[in-house]
Amino acid sequence: MSIIDFLIPPSEVSRRSGPHDKIVLSSRVRLARNLRSIPFPSHSKKADRLKAFEALMPVVRGLGQMGPTAFSESMDKLPALEKQLLVERHLISREHAAKNAGSGIVLNREESVCVMVNEEDHLRMQALQPGLQLRQAWMIIDGVDSALQETIEFAFAEKYGFLTACPTNLGTGIRVSAMLHLPGLVLAEQINQIIQAVNKLGLAVRGLYGEGTEALGNIFQVSNQMTLGETENDIVERINKVLLQIIEHEENARLAQLEKKPAVLLNHIGRAYGVLGNAWSISSKEALNLLSFMRLGIDIGLFRETPKALVDELFLRSQPAHLQLAHPLREKLGSDDRDLFRAEMLRERIAGFPKPDASSLRGSGGPVSDKGEI
Numbered sequence: 001m002s003i004i005d006f007l008i009p010p011s012e013v014s015r016r017s018g019p020h021d022k023i024v025l026s027s028r029v030r031l032a033r034n035l036r037s038i039p040f041p042s043h044s045k046k047a048d049r050l051k052a053f054e055a056l057m058p059v060v061r062g063l064g065q066m067g068p069t070a071f072s073e074s075m076d077k078l079p080a081l082e083k084q085l086l087v088e089r090h091l092i093s094r095e096h097a098a099k100n101a102g103s104g105i106v107l108n109r110e111e112s113v114c115v116m117v118n119e120e121d122h123l124r125m126q127a128l129q130p131g132l133q134l135r136q137a138w139m140i141i142d143g144v145d146s147a148l149q150e151t152i153e154f155a156f157a158e159k160y161g162f163l164t165a166c167p168t169n170l171g172t173g174i175r176v177s178a179m180l181h182l183p184g185l186v187l188a189e190q191i192n193q194i195i196q197a198v199n200k201l202g203l204a205v206r207g208l209y210g211e212g213t214e215a216l217g218n219i220f221q222v223s224n225q226m227t228l229g230e231t232e233n234d235i236v237e238r239i240n241k242v243l244l245q246i247i248e249h250e251e252n253a254r255l256a257q258l259e260k261k262p263a264v265l266l267n268h269i270g271r272a273y274g275v276l277g278n279a280w281s282i283s284s285k286e287a288l289n290l291l292s293f294m295r296l297g298i299d300i301g302l303f304r305e306t307p308k309a310l311v312d313e314l315f316l317r318s319q320p321a322h323l324q325l326a327h328p329l330r331e332k333l334g335s336d337d338r339d340l341f342r343a344e345m346l347r348e349r350i351a352g353f354p355k356p357d358a359s360s361l362r363g364s365g366g367p368v369s370d371k372g373e374i
Helices: 046-061 080-088 134-149 181-187 191-200 232-260 263-276 284-299 306-316 320-326 335-350
Strands: 024-033 071-074 104-107 113-117 123-130 173-179 203-206 217-226
Touching: 024 134, 024 232, 046 071, 046 104, 046 113, 046 123, 080 217, 080 232, 080 320, 113 134, 123 134, 134 173, 173 284, 181 191, 181 232, 181 263, 181 284, 191 203, 191 232, 217 232, 232 263, 232 320, 263 284, 263 335, 284 306, 284 335, 306 320, 306 335, 320 335
Parallel strands: none
Antiparallel strands: 024 123, 024 173, 071 104, 104 113, 113 123, 173 217, 203 217
């Protein structure tokens, strides 16, 4: 079975829900581990990487958390399109997508547990949950780690903890993160202030696909930077508290925009609706940024009886690999052809959306017509 057939359809993925999911799209806890007896991937020869791969893949596939129907494959057997698909689902890193023989992936049916073999470390295992569920994600991946330690001897030192390829992962090897949708803070021009405050707390803020990427669609990743000197539970709890504060700031920013600058907010949402519903060519970047405002419009009640899952699905389908996969002829699309096909797909889907209805905001000072529409 190919990964295309294995992955859950975007329409189903988008219907997942969790606590605070208007703002927190997903929670992730990742652990980095290395074998004690084999050089780390970044400093090993091909023979060593293959040795680690052959030792680890069957053990990971056999984990109870993976279940009987897990997907597993060597990276050299996956076409570029399928690798990009996994990146867009945030199941593997961009760096792992560039790997070939000697690296692999194991993914459970629910897409809640994914293990990368021979990425930067021998094992990069992660648990994913919708909404703000860091504790739940930690419990899942801790179970995976405990099961592996029954049969695998990891590189560990009493003084430093688990040994990793990157010093910032030394110790617990844990990376706790969440994907946040923060259009309110961006519109209020408070996002840089929030990022600076979060950085002072020892956390990192990155873009949609992690380090070195842009915050497309007003989506930011917040994660811990250091893993040494704190227990896993302490790190999870500390980040959870910070995320709750960011959620509060985002909610306040949205309310402030509605109360003080409703015309600006409604204009962004109305223009997003208009462009997405009428454009004949649109880039991935522009589409994601406009869909961000559509999602915000749903959150504040401008699109009545329209579930945010519809916009979340379009957010996924607008990205290059998902878009390529949806093309009826499956022929490889160039950049210009993708922009045309993306616009066609969005026009068709947005045509089914109701017009933004601002009647519920009457009296807020916003530009509401007699018919209650923007």
